[in-house]
Amino acid sequence: MSLPPAHITVATLRLPNEEWLPTLQSRLPLSIQRQGERFNPKRRQQYISGRWLLAELMFHQFSCQELPDIVTSDNGRPVFTDTQLPDFNISHSGEYIMVAVAQSGRIGLDVEHIRPRRKLMELAQYSFSDDEYQWLKNLPESEQTDSFWQLWTLRESVLKLSAKGVWQMKQIQIKPQQKTLFADFQPELFCVTCRHQDIAWAISTNLATQPIKSWLADSEKCILSPMELPELVGFTTPK
DSSP states (O other): OOOOSSOEEEEEEEOOOGGGGGGGGTTSOHHHHHHHHTSOHHHHHHHHHHHHHHHHHHHHHHOOSSOOOEEEOTTSOEEESSTTSOEEEEEEETTEEEEEEESSSOEEEEEEEOOOOTTHHHHHHHHSOHHHHHHHHTSOHHHHHHHHHHHHHHHHHHHHHTTOOGGGGGGEEEETTTTEEEETTBSOOEEEEEEETTEEEEEEESSSOOOEEEEEEETTTTEEEEOOOOOEEEEEOOO
16 A cells, blocks of 8 residues: 555554454564563563554555564664664553554654543642643543543653653643643644544654554454544644
C-alpha cells in the first residue's frame, strides 16, 4: 500500500484471549516469539499483541512480510534497526493496545481506558499546570473524567515522543482553551487527542500536523480494517 509522505497510521486492538495468541505470530520473527515466552501471561499477551499489530501496519505500509528487527536506543526507546524505516510507538491500557507509525519525524502515543479515578482532582492539581487544573475544575462534574484523560494522554504522548519520564510531566504546560502546549525539552510540538468509545488517546509529533489513517484490528481473523476517526482535537506549540 502506497501512502503519501508525512503520514501517520494508527491501529487499535482489543486484547485477544490467550488461545488466540498463536494465530498472531505469523509475521513475528522467532526472536520476538521467544522473548514473549519469558513474560508472565498478561505481559506476554500485551507484548505479542502489540508486536503483531506493528507487524501488520508494516506489512500494509511497506510490504514487510515479517516484523523488522527492533532494538532499544540509547534513550530507552524501541526503534527499528533499519534507520530508513519509520518511527513507531506502542501503548496499552486495560484491554486495549494501540500502535502508531509515522513516516516522517518522531512520534509519541498514549492510550488510556476511560475510567473513574479516586481523587481525580487532587491528582490533576498535582500533575497538571494551574491553567489545566482551573479549566478542569470549572467543567461540569460529568465532563471532568473524560477531560482529565484527554489531558493525561496528551502529556504522556509528549513524554513518550521525547523519551522522558513521568517525573518530567511538570515541564509540560497546556492551555486547554487556547489549544496550545509547551514542553521545556521539546521546542516544537504538534499533537492531537481523540475520544473513541471508552478510550482516550493522543499522538504527539515533532513535525507539522500530518494526515492520520486509522485501522481496527480483528485478532480472531488476523486482519486490519479501515476505521473512520471521530473528531480529533489539535494542540500546537505557540509561535
